[in-house]
Amino acid sequence: MVYSRYLLKRLIYALMVLFIIITFNFIIFRLIPGDATKMIIDPKFTSEAKAELKREFGLHEPTHVQYIKYVGNMIKFDLGISFSTGRFVINELKERLPNTMVLFLTSFVLTVVIGISIGVYTASKQGTFSDGFVTGAGLFTYAVPAFWIQLLLLMLFGYYIPILPVHGTISAPQPYGLFLQILDRVHHLILPAGSNVIVGFGSWALYTRNTMLEALDQDYIVTAKAKGLKENIILRHHALRSVLPPIITLVFGALPGVVSGAVITETIFSWHGVGKYLTDAIMMQDYPAAQGAFYLIALAVVVCNFAADIIYGFVDPRIRIGEGGKE
Amino acid sequence: MRSKKFFLPIAICLILAVTYGTVTAGQAESEPYGPQINQIIMPIIKDLDAQLIAFMRGDIDVYPGLSRPSDLDTVKKNPNAEITMNYGFHMFYLCYNMRRDPLEADVFRQAVAHVIDRDNIIQTLFEGYMLPLSAFLPPSSSYYKDDVPSFPYDPEKAKKLLDEAGYTIDSATGIRIDPETGEPLRKITILTPTYEMAASSAELGKIIAEACQGINLPVEPEPMDFPVMVDKIDLREFDMYVLAWELNRLPTPLYHFFHSSEDFEAGYNNPGIRDPELDKVLEELYYAPNVEVAKKAADKAQVILAEKQPYTVLYSRPYMDVFRKDRVTGYVPMHGYGAANYNNNWTTLNIRPSEGTGGTIRWLLPEEPKVLNPCTASTAYEWEVLGRLYDGLMAVHPETMEDIPWMAKGWEIGTWEPEPGKTGTVITWYLEEGIKWQDTTAFTSKDIKFTIEYLRDNKVPNYIAMVEDVVKVETPNDYTAKVYFSTESYWHLYGADANFLPEWIWKDVKDYKTFEPWLEAHPEVPGLTKLVGHGPFILDQYKVGEYVRLKKNPIYWKLP
Numbered sequence: 001m002v003y004s005r006y007l008l009k010r011l012i013y014a015l016m017v018l019f020i021i022i023t024f025n026f027i028i029f030r031l032i033p034g035d036a037t038k039m040i041i042d043p044k045f046t047s048e049a050k051a052e053l054k055r056e057f058g059l060h061e062p063t064h065v066q067y068i069k070y071v072g073n074m075i076k077f078d079l080g081i082s083f084s085t086g087r088f089v090i091n092e093l094k095e096r097l098p099n100t101m102v103l104f105l106t107s108f109v110l111t112v113v114i115g116i117s118i119g120v121y122t123a124s125k126q127g128t129f130s131d132g133f134v135t136g137a138g139l140f141t142y143a144v145p146a147f148w149i150q151l152l153l154l155m156l157f158g159y160y161i162p163i164l165p166v167h168g169t170i171s172a173p174q175p176y177g178l179f180l181q182i183l184d185r186v187h188h189l190i191l192p193a194g195s196n197v198i199v200g201f202g203s204w205a206l207y208t209r210n211t212m213l214e215a216l217d218q219d220y221i222v223t224a225k226a227k228g229l230k231e232n233i234i235l236r237h238h239a240l241r242s243v244l245p246p247i248i249t250l251v252f253g254a255l256p257g258v259v260s261g262a263v264i265t266e267t268i269f270s271w272h273g274v275g276k277y278l279t280d281a282i283m284m285q286d287y288p289a290a291q292g293a294f295y296l297i298a299l300a301v302v303v304c305n306f307a308a309d310i311i312y313g314f315v316d317p318r319i320r321i322g323e324g325g326k327e
Numbered sequence: 328m329r330s331k332k333f334f335l336p337i338a339i340c341l342i343l344a345v346t347y348g349t350v351t352a353g354q355a356e357s358e359p360y361g362p363q364i365n366q367i368i369m370p371i372i373k374d375l376d377a378q379l380i381a382f383m384r385g386d387i388d389v390y391p392g393l394s395r396p397s398d399l400d401t402v403k404k405n406p407n408a409e410i411t412m413n414y415g416f417h418m419f420y421l422c423y424n425m426r427r428d429p430l431e432a433d434v435f436r437q438a439v440a441h442v443i444d445r446d447n448i449i450q451t452l453f454e455g456y457m458l459p460l461s462a463f464l465p466p467s468s469s470y471y472k473d474d475v476p477s478f479p480y481d482p483e484k485a486k487k488l489l490d491e492a493g494y495t496i497d498s499a500t501g502i503r504i505d506p507e508t509g510e511p512l513r514k515i516t517i518l519t520p521t522y523e524m525a526a527s528s529a530e531l532g533k534i535i536a537e538a539c540q541g542i543n544l545p546v547e548p549e550p551m552d553f554p555v556m557v558d559k560i561d562l563r564e565f566d567m568y569v570l571a572w573e574l575n576r577l578p579t580p581l582y583h584f585f586h587s588s589e590d591f592e593a594g595y596n597n598p599g600i601r602d603p604e605l606d607k608v609l610e611e612l613y614y615a616p617n618v619e620v621a622k623k624a625a626d627k628a629q630v631i632l633a634e635k636q637p638y639t640v641l642y643s644r645p646y647m648d649v650f651r652k653d654r655v656t657g658y659v660p661m662h663g664y665g666a667a668n669y670n671n672n673w674t675t676l677n678i679r680p681s682e683g684t685g686g687t688i689r690w691l692l693p694e695e696p697k698v699l700n701p702c703t704a705s706t707a708y709e710w711e712v713l714g715r716l717y718d719g720l721m722a723v724h725p726e727t728m729e730d731i732p733w734m735a736k737g738w739e740i741g742t743w744e745p746e747p748g749k750t751g752t753v754i755t756w757y758l759e760e761g762i763k764w765q766d767t768t769a770f771t772s773k774d775i776k777f778t779i780e781y782l783r784d785n786k787v788p789n790y791i792a793m794v795e796d797v798v799k800v801e802t803p804n805d806y807t808a809k810v811y812f813s814t815e816s817y818w819h820l821y822g823a824d825a826n827f828l829p830e831w832i833w834k835d836v837k838d839y840k841t842f843e844p845w846l847e848a849h850p851e852v853p854g855l856t857k858l859v860g861h862g863p864f865i866l867d868q869y870k871v872g873e874y875v876r877l878k879k880n881p882i883y884w885k886l887p
Contacts, residue, residue: 099872158381166384172370172873173868
C-alpha cells in the first residue's frame with residue numbers, strides 16, 4: 001500500500017514536471033532573440049503569401065491560443081510541421097531515432113561495462129602501476145575535448161590506417177543480403193561508438209574506483225577479509241554491491257541520451273541522429289522541430305526518472321515497506 | 328576617385344588560377360549530349376574533416392565547394408586531384424545605413440571605402456583564396472561592368488577627403504568633428520556575427536573598424552548573435568554591418584537592393600538609399616522590354632552605385648571544386664557555377680570515367696537534401712539532387728553565360744494589351760518534339776500551362792514572384808506555349824521557365840506543402856517514385872542520412 005502510494009506520488013510529480021517542461025519549451029523559443037518567422041517568410045514574398053504562411057503555421061493567432069493548441073498537440077504527439085523543411089516533425093524524428101538509439105545504446109553499454117570493470121579492477125590494485133596508468137588515461141580522456149579525440153581517431157583509422165568508414169551508418173550503396181548489411185552496420189558503428197567509449201569510460205572508471213575505495217575501507221569488508229573470503233568475492237559480492245545504488249542513479253540519469261543523442265559524435269561521423277537535428281533546429285529557429293525534439297527528450301528524462309523511482313522501491317526496502325515496517 | 332586598378336599580386340595570382348583552372352580542365356568537352364555515366368552515388372558527409380578524408384582516401388570522386396584554405400593545401404598534395412576555380416556569384420559587402428548621420432554623407436562612405444585594404448584582408452583571413460571585388464555585380468554576370476569609379480586602398484586620400492569636407496580632428500579627443508554639429512562624431516558600430524558563428528566576418532569587422540580608427544573615425548565592431556543581427560538590420564537599427572549575398576547571373580537584384588520602393592522594414596534596401604536618378608535607372612532595368620535596354624540600364628546603375636557606395640563591396644568567394652582526375656574526366660568549369668554545381672548541366676552531361684563511358688561516379692553531398700519536392704525545396708543541397716532530374720526550357724552557355732535553346736528550340740518576347748492603355752509581355756515558347764517524362768509520357772506545352780497555373784493558383788511562395796503576373800497561358804498546339812503577363816518586363820522570360828510538374832501526378836495533390844513525391848511509388852511504372860522529371864537522371868534511391876543514388880534516364884532526349 002505504501003509502495004503504491006509512493007508510486008502514485010512519483011507519477012503525479014513526473015506528470016507535473018513534464019507539463020512544466022512543455023510550458024518552458026513553448027516559452028523559451030519565443031524568448032530567443034530574433035524573429036523566427038523569418039525562417040519561413042522571405043521578405044520578397046507578397047503580403048498574401050506571407051499571411052498564408054503565417055496562417056499555415058498557426059502564427060497568426062494570439063500567443064495564448066497558440067499555447068493551448070500546442071499543449072493539446074503535444075498530448076496527441078502531433079509535433080507539427082518543421083519551418084525549415086515543411087515536413088512533419090514526427091516523421092523526421094522517426095527517421096533519426098533508430099540511429100541515435102543504436103549509437104547511444106552500444107556506446108553506453110560498452111562505456112558503462114568497461115568503465116565500471118576498470119574502476120573495480122583499479123580499486124583492487126590501488127597504488128600499483130596499472131592503477132596509475134588506467135587512472136591517468138581515464139583522467140586524460142575525461143579532460144580533453146571529445147571532438148579532439150574523435151577527430152584524431154577519424155584521421156588515424158579513416159586516413160592513415162584506412163580500415164574503418166568515416167561517415168554514415170551504412171555503405172553507399174548498401175550491400176545486398178541481411179548478413180552483409182548487419183556486418184556493414186557494425187563496421188560503421190566501430191569508430192563512432194568506439195570513440196564514445198574512449199571519451200566516456202574515464203568518468204565511470206574514476207567514479208567507481210573512488211566509491212569502491214570508500215567501500216573497501218568499511219568495517220564489513222574487514223570482517224569479510226577476517227572470515228577468509230577470497231578477494232574476488234569480497235570485491236564483487238560485498239564492495240561492488242554496496243556501491244551499485246549510486247551507480248544505478250547515474251545510469252538512469254544518463255539513459256535519456258538514448259533519444260537526445262550525442263551532437264558532436266553525430267556531426268563528426270555524419271551520423272543521422274536526433275542530436276544534430278536538435279542543434280540544427282535551434283540554429284535555424286525552427287520552433288516545431290526544436291520543440292518536438294525537446295519534448296521527446298523531456299519525455300525520456302521523465303520516464304527514466306520514474307523508472308529509477310520504481311527500481312529504488314525494489315532495492316531500498318525503506319521505500320517499499322515504509323518506515324512503519326508494514327508492506 | 329579613379330578607375331579601379333588596385334588588384335594586387337594576390338588577386339592577380341588567384342585570377343590567373345581561376346583562368347588556369349578553366350583551361351587545364353580543358354579535357355572537358357561541353358557536348359550538349361549525355362549523360363555519359365550510368366549512375367551517380369552521392370554520399371552525404373556533413374563534417375568538413377570527414378569530407379576531406381573521404382576524398383583523400385578515394386571514397387568520393389567529385390568534391391564540390393571546397394571552402395577551407397587548409398583543405399585546399401592538403402588536396403593539392405594529392406597527385407590525383409584536379410582543382411577547378413571559377414568566379415561565383417558570391418558577394419561580401421559592408422553596408423552603410425544611409426538614414427543615419429554621418430553615414431548619409433557620400434564623402435564619409437567614400438573615405439571608409441578608401442581605408443579598406445581588400446588584398447590584406449584576403450591574405451590575412453583567407454590565405455589569399457578569395458577574389459577582391461568592388462563592383463555591384465559579380466564578374467561572372469554578363470551584366471558586369473568593369474570600368475566604374477572605385478575607391479582603392481589609400482588612407483591618405485581618405486583623410487584628405489574628410490579634411491576637405493570639414494571633418495577636422497578634435498585636438499582633445501583625437502576624433503573627427505561632425506561639420507554639421509561641430510561636435511566630435513558619435514560612436515559608430517559595425518555589426519558582425521559572433522566569432523563562434525562566423526569568425527572571418529567578425530574579424531573582418533574588427534579590421535575595418537581599426538582601419539577607420541586610423542583616420543580618426545570612432546568606429547567599433549559589434550559582434551552579436553546572427554538572428555539578433557538580422558533583426559537589427561530589418562528594423563534599421565544599425566550603422567554598418569558586414570554580410571554576404573549569393574547573387575545570380577541576372578542584374579535584377581540591383582533593383583531589390585537599391586530601389587527606394589524596397590526601403591521598408593525588412594525590405595531588401597538595407598542601406599536605405601533613395602536616389603531619384605538611381606530609381607529611374609533601376610526601373611528601366613527591372614521593366615526592360617529587351618536585353619539591350621536591360622544592359623544599358625545595368626551599366627548606368629553600376630556607375631551610380633559605385634559612386635554612391637551604399638555598400639562597399641569587399642570580395643567574392645570563387646567556386647573551388649576538386650575531381651579525382653585518375654577516375655573521372657569530362658567536367659566543365661563554368662563561370663558563375665563552378666564545375667560541380669547543379670546549375671552546370673554541362674558537367675552533369677559530360678562527366679565520365681577516365682576510361683570509356685558508363686560506370687559510377689561518387690559525388691559528395693555535404694548536407695542532407697531534406698525535401699525533394701520541387702515546390703518546396705529551397706536549399707542548394709536539395710537542388711543538387713533535383714537539378715539533375717529536371718531540364719529547363721533554356722540552358723546557360725558554359726562560356727558566354729548567355730541563354731541558349733534547350734527544351735525550347737526557340738522563343739519570342741512580344742507585347743500585348745492586358746487592358747486598354749496597358750502593355751504586358753507575352754512569351755512564346757517553341758518546344759522540341761520527342762521529349763518525354765521519365766515515365767514515358769510526352770512533355771508538351773500543356774505541362775507548361777499546368778505548372779504555371781498550379782504555382783500561381785496555389786500561391787507557391789518559392790515561385791509566386793515569378794508567376795504572379797501571369798494572366799493566362801495558351802497552348803495553340805502541343806509544342807507551342809504562350810504565356811501572357813500583365814506587366815512589361817524582359818525578366819518574365821525567366822518567370823515562364825519554371826521547374827515543370829507532370830500534371831497527371833500533381834493534379835490530385837491536395838496539399839503541395841506536405842506532399843512527399845520521393846517517398847510515394849509511381850502508380851504505373853515500377854521502380855519509379857512520383858518524383859518524375861525529364862532530366863538526364865532518375866532518382867533511384869534516397870537513404871535518409873546516408874546517400875542518394877541517381878541512375879541514367881534511359882529515355883533522356885539528349886542521349887548521345
